[in-house]
Amino acid sequence: MTEEESAGPSRPAVDKNAEASVIDLGRGPLSSETLTALIALRETDREAYDAHVLTLKSRNRWRDVLPLLALDAPDSPDVMEIFVTALQKLGIPGNLDELSLLRLYNSGHIRLPASTQASLGDKVDLQEQSVQLAVLKTLFAFEMSRGTFFHLPTKNTATFFLRGKTDVLRAVRSGKPMIDAESPRYREARTHMDIVLPDSIFIDGPPKRVCEIGAAWGGSTLSITDRFAPEEFYNFEIDPDLARQMEIELGLKSLPCDGETLTGVADGSMDLVFSSGVFYFVPPMKLVSYFNEMIRVCRPGGLVYFNLLTAELLSPRRLGVMIKDAGLRRVFAPIPRSWVDEMFADFERLPIPEGTAFNPEGEFIFRKPKA
Ligand SMILES: C[S@@+](CC[C@H](N)C(=O)[O-])C[C@H]1O[C@@H](n2cnc3c(N)ncnc32)[C@H](O)[C@@H]1O
Incomplete structure (x- = not known):
């Protein structure tokens, strides 16, 4: 226990921590240092972290918030929904099957007809590494949990496990x-x-x-x-x-x-x-x-x-x-x-x-x- 902690709750507000919990989000795009600081904050002060995510969302900074949402989306249907909204706002299709197809394509698992490739390529720019990582990580988790797979005859993905529909x-x-x-x-x-x-x-x-x-x-x-x-x-x-x-x-x-x-x-x-x-x-x-x-x-x-x-x-x-x-x-x-x-x-x-x-x-x- 540090000296400050042992002094108990009667001490004045922990200014140092409070400062550390406020990260300058700038006007965007987020620098990799800021992104790293936010990810660290997620571990140390969840409330402050959520507040930053909320700020980014309310400022429509979807590209900035995407990698952060991706950290929680695999485990939370609610965050997954916001993640998909963020993708849509960015013009990336919110259809997880299409994204899944892209993931498989980008990872070299499948080959796509040139026309499909072009039409999907137009919809999404996976060039930017943070976005690419976020998308891939989240989709992988989604596929793992839901059993999305690529259906060769129709050259599409199918969520077999949701066939209940x-x-x-x-x-x-x-x-x-x-x-x-x-x-x-x-x-x-x-x-x-x-x-x-x-x-x-x-x-x-x-x-x-x-x-x-x-x-x-x-x-x-x-x-x-x-x-x-x-x-x-x-x-x-x-x-x-x-x-x-x-x-x-x-x-x-x-x-x-x-x-x-x-x-x-x-x-x-x-x-x-x-x-x-x-x-x-x-x-x-x-x-x-x-x-x-x-x-x-x-x-x-x-x-x-x-x-x-x-x-x-x-x-x-x-x-x-x-x-x-x-x-x-x-x-x-x-x-x-x-x-x-x-x-x-x-x-x-x-x-x-x-x-x-x-x-x-x-x-x-x-x-x-x-x-
Ligand atoms: C091939 S079907 C099972 C067929 C059925 N048990 C039978 O014997 O006829 C696979 C089922 O497992 C479900 N499933 C897949 N992963 C699951 C999981 N982690 N927990 C519970 N159900 C799951 C799917 O939604 C799907 O309905």
């Missing part, structure tokens, strides 16, 4: 339920789940309390709800439209989904916590968080089930195939198998029954020890 809208327009248990995607998921989690695996009786991560349109969900009609079924689905529709059509309880925790589910309370066809798309940091949470909410004797493409199951050759596949391109960052083993070391790993739809090496069923 289309699926749900189609259902609403047609007046029919979204769930069509007879369609192939349901039959495939359902058959897989029936085999991988047969009735006999629930040795304490049918699961009454269930938690699913990413129920989406309910392909796997139906296998559990139809067979066991659990008393409680919590769904953590990041796509809000799908989450809502599953409440309406299947009566699941959709809890607010932050993409990495099972907040709202009590410790040791679930007979079954599972996720199918989801972890392929979840980045490692969030995945490890989900594992921790599955371990937390599973009751002693309960089951954890998920599937995953671990690094061992990939090769440059396989990824080469995936690069051309719009869907599989969403595999962002596989984790090594040893992480799963390490995290579930205290659990019993159950064998994967034969005849499942997916590669058994990527299937994981664990039972939490009772004692």
